Amino acid sequence: MNLKIFAIEGNALQATKRWQEMIQEDVQLSRFSGLRLANRLPSKSKEEAESYISTYSSRGGPAIGVEYYLTKPRTARQESKLEKLRQKIMEAQENYEQRKKVIEDKFFYNTKSHYVSCKKCSSRLSKQYLRTFVKGMTCPVCGKSIMTDNNLKSLKRFEDKVSAAGGKYHQGEQDIAKKQITRNTAWVIGGKV
Numbered sequence: 034m035n036l037k038i039f040a041i042e043g044n045a046l047q048a049t050k051r052w053q054e055m056i057q058e059d060v061q062l063s064r065f066s067g068l069r070l071a072n073r074l075p076s077k078s079k080e081e082a083e084s085y086i087s088t089y090s091s092r093g094g095p096a097i098g099v100e101y102y103l104t105k106p107r108t109a110r111q112e113s114k115l116e117k118l119r120q121k122i123m124e125a126q127e128n129y130e131q132r133k134k135v136i137e138d139k140f141f142y143n144t145k146s147h148y149v150s151c152k153k154c155s156s157r158l159s160k161q162y163l164r165t166f167v168k169g170m171t172c173p174v175c176g177k178s179i180m181t182d183n184n185l186k187s188l189k190r191f192e193d194k195v196s197a198a199g200g201k202y203h204q205g206e207q208d209i210a211k212k213q214i215t216r217n218t219a220w221v222i223g224g225k226v
Protein backbone atom coordinates (compact mmCIF):
# COMPACT_ATOMS: atom_id res chain seq x y z
CA MET A 34 0.00 0.00 0.00
CA ASN A 35 1.48 3.25 -1.15
CA LEU A 36 0.59 6.54 0.44
CA LYS A 37 0.84 9.47 -1.90
CA ILE A 38 0.86 12.95 -0.45
CA PHE A 39 0.70 16.31 -2.20
CA ALA A 40 0.78 19.73 -0.57
CA ILE A 41 -1.21 22.48 -2.21
CA GLU A 42 -1.33 26.04 -0.97
CA GLY A 43 -4.42 28.20 -1.07
CA ASN A 44 -8.05 27.77 -0.09
CA ALA A 45 -10.30 24.75 -0.69
CA LEU A 46 -11.38 25.94 -4.13
CA GLN A 47 -7.82 26.56 -5.30
CA ALA A 48 -6.70 23.22 -3.89
CA THR A 49 -9.50 21.36 -5.66
CA LYS A 50 -8.74 23.10 -8.95
CA ARG A 51 -5.04 22.33 -8.68
CA TRP A 52 -5.84 18.71 -7.86
CA GLN A 53 -7.93 18.40 -11.01
CA GLU A 54 -5.01 19.73 -13.03
CA MET A 55 -2.69 17.25 -11.37
CA ILE A 56 -4.94 14.32 -12.30
CA GLN A 57 -4.59 15.35 -15.97
CA GLU A 58 -0.81 15.38 -15.61
CA ASP A 59 -0.34 12.16 -13.65
CA VAL A 60 -2.30 9.08 -14.69
CA GLN A 61 -1.62 7.37 -11.35
CA LEU A 62 -3.72 10.00 -9.58
CA SER A 63 -6.77 9.18 -11.69
CA ARG A 64 -6.98 5.88 -9.79
CA PHE A 65 -8.53 7.75 -6.87
CA SER A 66 -12.32 7.73 -6.91
CA GLY A 67 -12.63 11.48 -6.59
CA LEU A 68 -11.51 13.89 -3.92
CA ARG A 69 -12.96 14.32 -0.44
CA LEU A 70 -12.00 17.44 1.50
CA ALA A 71 -12.14 16.65 5.21
CA ASN A 72 -14.65 18.84 6.99
CA ARG A 73 -12.66 19.62 10.13
CA LEU A 74 -10.65 22.40 11.73
CA PRO A 75 -7.22 22.86 10.18
CA SER A 76 -4.55 20.53 11.57
CA LYS A 77 -1.78 22.13 13.60
CA SER A 78 0.91 20.81 11.30
CA LYS A 79 1.41 19.12 7.97
CA GLU A 80 2.51 15.95 9.78
CA GLU A 81 -0.79 15.85 11.67
CA ALA A 82 -2.72 16.31 8.42
CA GLU A 83 -0.76 13.50 6.77
CA SER A 84 -1.39 11.23 9.70
CA TYR A 85 -5.15 11.88 9.33
CA ILE A 86 -4.96 10.92 5.65
CA SER A 87 -2.97 7.83 6.44
CA THR A 88 -5.60 6.74 8.97
CA TYR A 89 -8.74 7.45 6.94
CA SER A 90 -7.78 6.73 3.35
CA SER A 91 -8.29 3.37 1.72
CA ARG A 92 -7.15 1.83 -1.51
CA GLY A 93 -9.69 2.41 -4.25
CA GLY A 94 -11.27 5.20 -2.22
CA PRO A 95 -11.18 8.94 -2.83
CA ALA A 96 -8.12 11.08 -2.25
CA ILE A 97 -8.51 12.98 1.02
CA GLY A 98 -7.66 16.64 1.46
CA VAL A 99 -6.88 18.07 4.90
CA GLU A 100 -6.31 21.73 5.67
CA TYR A 101 -3.42 22.62 7.96
CA TYR A 102 -1.79 25.72 9.36
CA LEU A 103 1.45 26.73 7.70
CA THR A 104 4.32 27.12 10.12
CA LYS A 105 7.31 29.41 9.92
CA PRO A 106 10.81 28.09 10.59
CA ARG A 107 12.39 28.53 14.02
CA THR A 108 14.30 31.75 14.55
CA ALA A 109 18.00 31.64 15.41
CA ARG A 110 17.06 32.69 18.93
CA GLN A 111 14.59 29.82 19.28
CA GLU A 112 17.16 27.36 17.94
CA SER A 113 19.75 28.55 20.41
CA LYS A 114 17.26 28.30 23.28
CA LEU A 115 16.56 24.68 22.34
CA GLU A 116 20.25 23.99 21.95
CA LYS A 117 20.86 25.21 25.51
CA LEU A 118 18.09 22.98 26.81
CA ARG A 119 19.62 20.04 24.91
CA GLN A 120 22.99 20.77 26.52
CA LYS A 121 21.37 20.67 29.95
CA ILE A 122 20.09 17.16 29.27
CA MET A 123 23.56 16.04 28.21
CA GLU A 124 25.17 17.60 31.27
CA ALA A 125 22.66 15.94 33.58
CA GLN A 126 23.24 12.63 31.79
CA GLU A 127 27.00 12.99 32.17
CA ASN A 128 26.67 13.77 35.86
CA TYR A 129 24.55 10.67 36.29
CA GLU A 130 27.07 8.47 34.46
CA GLN A 131 29.93 9.91 36.47
CA ARG A 132 28.17 9.30 39.77
CA LYS A 133 27.36 5.74 38.71
CA LYS A 134 30.98 5.13 37.75
CA VAL A 135 32.23 6.38 41.13
CA ILE A 136 29.88 3.97 42.91
CA GLU A 137 30.87 1.05 40.67
CA ASP A 138 34.61 1.75 40.86
CA LYS A 139 34.42 1.84 44.61
CA PHE A 140 32.49 -1.42 44.67
CA PHE A 141 34.74 -3.29 42.22
CA TYR A 142 38.19 -1.95 43.07
CA ASN A 143 38.14 -0.45 46.55
CA THR A 144 37.04 -3.32 48.73
CA LYS A 145 38.77 -6.44 49.94
CA SER A 146 35.92 -8.89 49.60
CA HIS A 147 35.70 -10.81 46.33
CA TYR A 148 32.09 -11.83 46.81
CA VAL A 149 28.84 -10.05 47.50
CA SER A 150 25.39 -11.32 48.46
CA CYS A 151 22.34 -10.04 46.63
CA LYS A 152 20.01 -8.50 49.20
CA LYS A 153 16.93 -9.40 47.19
CA CYS A 154 17.50 -13.06 46.31
CA SER A 155 20.53 -13.84 48.54
CA SER A 156 22.60 -15.19 45.63
CA ARG A 157 26.31 -15.22 46.33
CA LEU A 158 27.95 -13.35 43.47
CA SER A 159 31.57 -13.04 42.40
CA LYS A 160 32.67 -9.45 41.83
CA GLN A 161 35.02 -10.68 39.12
CA TYR A 162 32.08 -12.26 37.29
CA LEU A 163 29.94 -9.14 37.70
CA ARG A 164 32.74 -6.92 36.43
CA THR A 165 33.60 -9.10 33.44
CA PHE A 166 30.25 -10.41 32.27
CA VAL A 167 27.48 -8.31 33.79
CA LYS A 168 29.55 -5.11 33.49
CA GLY A 169 27.67 -3.48 36.31
CA MET A 170 26.04 -3.88 39.69
CA THR A 171 23.02 -5.92 38.65
CA CYS A 172 22.28 -9.34 40.07
CA PRO A 173 22.28 -11.79 37.12
CA VAL A 174 19.95 -14.11 39.04
CA CYS A 175 17.06 -11.79 39.93
CA GLY A 176 17.91 -8.77 37.80
CA LYS A 177 17.78 -6.34 40.75
CA SER A 178 20.48 -3.81 41.59
CA ILE A 179 22.99 -4.83 44.24
CA MET A 180 23.82 -1.24 45.16
CA THR A 181 23.23 -0.04 48.70
CA ASP A 182 20.03 1.90 49.37
CA ASN A 183 22.08 5.06 49.86
CA ASN A 184 23.75 4.63 46.50
CA LEU A 185 20.42 4.01 44.82
CA LYS A 186 18.92 7.07 46.48
CA SER A 187 21.85 9.19 45.39
CA LEU A 188 21.66 7.90 41.82
CA LYS A 189 17.92 8.49 41.76
CA ARG A 190 18.54 12.18 42.42
CA PHE A 191 20.81 12.36 39.37
CA GLU A 192 18.31 10.40 37.34
CA ASP A 193 15.54 12.82 38.35
CA LYS A 194 17.66 15.71 37.10
CA VAL A 195 17.95 14.02 33.71
CA SER A 196 14.16 13.61 33.54
CA ALA A 197 13.60 17.20 34.65
CA ALA A 198 15.97 18.49 31.95
CA GLY A 199 14.17 16.32 29.40
CA GLY A 200 10.83 17.74 30.51
CA LYS A 201 12.09 21.32 30.18
CA TYR A 202 13.32 20.60 26.67
CA HIS A 203 9.99 19.09 25.68
CA GLN A 204 8.13 22.07 27.14
CA GLY A 205 10.45 24.52 25.35
CA GLU A 206 9.89 22.70 22.08
CA GLN A 207 6.11 22.89 22.53
CA ASP A 208 6.19 26.59 23.44
CA ILE A 209 8.20 27.34 20.32
CA ALA A 210 5.98 25.15 18.13
CA LYS A 211 2.99 27.30 19.18
CA LYS A 212 4.82 30.44 18.07
CA GLN A 213 5.69 28.86 14.72
CA ILE A 214 2.05 28.50 13.69
CA THR A 215 0.85 31.19 11.27
CA ARG A 216 -2.73 32.14 10.34
CA ASN A 217 -2.21 30.92 6.78
CA THR A 218 -3.32 27.50 5.73
CA ALA A 219 -2.61 25.06 2.94
CA TRP A 220 -4.05 21.72 1.94
CA VAL A 221 -2.40 18.39 1.86
CA ILE A 222 -4.07 15.88 -0.41
CA GLY A 223 -3.27 12.22 -0.52
CA GLY A 224 -4.40 8.68 -0.19
CA LYS A 225 -3.50 5.08 -0.77
CA VAL A 226 -3.06 3.88 -4.34
Ligand SMILES: [Zn+2]
Pocket residue numbers: 151152153154155156172173174175176177
Ligand atom coordinates in the same frame (compact mmCIF):
# COMPACT_ATOMS: atom_id res chain seq x y z
ZN1 LIG B 1 19.47 -11.22 43.14
